[in-house]
Amino acid sequence: MDWRTWDKQTRIVVSIAGLGGVYYVAHLEQIPETGRIRFMDMSPKTEAQLAIESRKELLREFGGKILPHNHPLTRHIRRVVVNILDANDLGILMGEPEMPSQSYIPPAAFGGGQSDDIWNPDAAPSTTGGLNPENVKNTREWNLIVVNDDSVKNAMATYGNIIVFTGILPICKDEQGLSAVLGHEMGHVVLRHASERASSVKVLLIVASLLEILGLDFGISRLATTFLLELPNSRTQELEADRVGLRMMARACYDPRASPDMFERLGKLENSKGRLNMDFLYTHPTSMTRIKRLGEALPEAFEIRASSPACSNTERQFDAFSKSFDNFSDRLGIFFR
Template identity: 35%
Template structure:
């Protein structure tokens, strides 16, 4: 959920000289008329640049030229081979996607992001010995253990990672949580009252953790050159940057981002169930999140979801209802009933039935 998505864009900047043409009349001599056709007619585009046929390349010229067609055929054929050779399956869902970005680059991006966040929010991070940090650490440890038990998860993404938990107690920070490539986990204390309990926190952490299990960062980076090439082709046709970017966002980038968010919801729900967290709480968590968004005029609803990187909370609640049967099956197969009964009885005897487990710490 939480708005952290890595994307790269390339906006081509094409500059053309200003060519002035005079009206053609019967009084023009043949050399003048020839010069007119050599230079070509010009027109002003919506982005205030001039265009026209000036001997440059275009889609039609490529298709009419035999050599260009051969190059285009080789390029498209090589692209298909490259795409198929780099197909990978996402864990749990089995969705196939092309990832050609090496893991080492993914980790470098995670390290760069970690240093940047620490410079900005390091002074707000609670110490490792703080009860809230320990609470988050315990919940995440169970999720990590459940991921190891899932046969569809690539264990090489988990081995050798230095997992670190950071609770950011920034009074001005929005409700947020994310897991960076390389194992750095960040939870902002403002999201803890929305989580309300361990199961709600597990919903959030398992979702963010699932982004790394599915390598969504690398998937986004792998798609960036494709978006750039499509943008260049569209620019040669329309010559309008703004409309091209809106079309790319609405038809490609945003739907792909929402697909990955939905996939992380599904993977996270199954992993939290395997970790013996109550999957029913995921629906209640998203209801609380929806109420928070509405009270603060946030979130994507209705037509706004079309241009949002994340599904609307109401959409996520509907999805959770559809997936709940599968999650409960995993929960039962993991023999969680006896564990949950003991844990719930112990917790209620100490804290009572309705008392939230999390509160924002103020200094």
């Protein structure tokens, strides 16, 4: 087909598509932790600026509910974060700003005869981790915000800002479960998922604009991009963060079994709220999918923990691993029925 016979509109679309294709290919990269190829055009410098702006916005949004840095819960959560950062050489947790003292009644579900280490921030940590400035190589700065809101059963991390809502603590149940949640959320930051999503949005906007120029139905194309690109990519990121978070908590000497256990409890909560067991409808995989994937990854996590000299003083390294794994498999079968 002769270029000269194309109308002006078609030439514009083809030119933009061609230049965009070159730009896209030039910004493909492989994720070191997972090997997946992705498009990424956001620089670390931009991410650093976004981290500052994000923290300011979070403090404005949750300022009245943020627990002070010397609150027992905050101190305990900080200790788990520091263990994970230190064991994985991810950087340093910065000090929190002074906030007004608040009274806080721990949710009753957090007890129930389980380990009470969460209520004693000064207790000997269950891991042998802990910040040792002499061994820190990565000086990346992280921040922690603990939000006193039992109605929000969530935690998140964006550009190095970690936000934990107190409503997630009953699901965590103890320090081991807390390490699973924090490992997952910090995994998103390590994998730069927020920047990947921002980069992908640019591509989707350009594609949508080109389709509109060509007169194609944007409603259909939007539906297609949602179910064929956005939601699958989001679920992929969640499973990646699960796997990387599992490795990170294992290096910090936490029990890897706590991760599928935590998602089992989360799954029961999801089921009680009527979530459908259909991954393709959601940004997050179902807990059943995540439990299955984490179960498959447990041997690798146990190997990571067993190979770490820092973990030599934790519970006798999985002499009962095969029994535990069999028990986990039995529980998984019950959960799926």
